[in-house]
Amino acid sequence: MKKRRIHCPVMVEALMDWYDSHPRDLPWRKNRNPYWVWVSEIMAQQTRIQAVRPYFLRWMERFPTLEALANASEEDVLKLWQGLGYYARARHLHEAAYLVLEKHDGQIPHSYKQLQTLPGVGDYTAAAIASLAFGEREPALDGNALRVYSRLWQIEEKTESARMRANIRERALTVMPAERPGAWNEAVMDLGAEVCLPRTPHCSICPIVRHCKAFGTGNPGRLPLHRAQTEPRLAPVAVGILEQAENQYLMRRRPRQGLLGGLWEFPTVEIEPNQSLKQSLESLFAMLGFSVQIGVEEHRLVAGFSHLIWDMSVHRVYLKAGFDSAKNSLRWVSPPEWEKLAMGQPHRQIAAWLTPPPLFPDTDCSYNVNRHESRLHFS
């Protein structure tokens, strides 16, 4: 393979100067503690920075060290993650903390390669931690960086292609300064977050416009190229509300794998195409150990995910025969108690609706109904 020389020291200096003169006040940049870097990078995956900020602060208060995290229960971890989404991130981080303690003598691995062996740490996060916390010279290619680089060099391939990312990585390696690799990565990402914006790049204030090939061509906003995203699937879903005396509602913990994994909910099933709502709910409750009768629909709401839309129909269910609540994935919970359980957005909405007195039952979900109304008509 041909060796490339370091490209464009002028451009590197311009971007580094811009970075140094535009410091962003982010909580996790107060130091380069590897644990802080790690947690912030995991939280930031597919998530906006303002959303991360409060979660990061709460997290560090509750789990100040790797040991504190490793010793916490998964339920506590998920509770702190509630609302951030992509809950596998929290479970993986929790497990990885344990692994670092057990198999790495409590030391977070230093290298790009080693970091990738940890659950939840992929290509990007390994590069980010290795460069930011340990000074390794490895380009961190997140969405921002991919956008900046693809415009800078006018890469016409889709970002989902492995070849495109390998190409960018190789080129990025030739411009990355050896002295401050972490700062370079942050500079590129910051530029993408604040200047080189997805739709409307602010080229007039960009410190490296003069080096930008896509700007020279006249339309940087069309890059980077993406694969067309697949339409979310629409799924009818039934939710059963089983109430014992004294405001005690049956809740269950969802399987740790899959959608909203490990979170608590009012028992919920997707209705299979050839099944009725009643059959679906009855067999779900049978599986949980309850023989029930299904009441009328009392509430309807729509929950949109990135890949899926739940059309949720909420029913009271009534106990016909004896029950067995011995499963530890089941719990009888009253309204004040359920605020301690980690729940996803859809079930938090149902909880809000259910919380007595529900003066205006419909008002809560109007936002989501409107949001997905157009899609619902296609079903």
Added chain:
DNA sequence: GATACGTGGCT
């Protein structure tokens, strides 16, 4: 390579 996996803010 394609799909599963959340949530909310912006244009």
Added chain:
DNA sequence: TAGCCAAGTAT
């Protein structure tokens, strides 16, 4: 407003 998509990873 409806669609886009944000500091990605696992399978």
